[in-house]
Amino acid sequence: MPTCKHCDREFNPAELVSHETDRLRLVHCPACEAPLGSYRKHGQREPSSERR
Numbered sequence: 001m002p003t004c005k006h007c008d009r010e011f012n013p014a015e016l017v018s019h020e021t022d023r024l025r026l027v028h029c030p031a032c033e034a035p036l037g038s039y040r041k042h043g044q045r046e047p048s049s050e051r052r
């Protein structure tokens with residue numbers, strides 16, 4: 001379950017606010033609107049903080 005790093009709350013994915021851009025879906029916290037991450041539209045999950 002996604003947790004907001006800003007207000008430290010947990011949310012169901014369905015609760016999150018999302019904005020779609022050309023290729024990405026950006027997900028925001030519904031409480032404080034902090035960005036939680038971005039996802040590829042083709043069902044491929046791509047966290048904004050990659051470990052490389």
Ligand SMILES: [Zn+2]
Binds near residue numbers: 005008009030031034
């Ligand atoms: Zn938040």
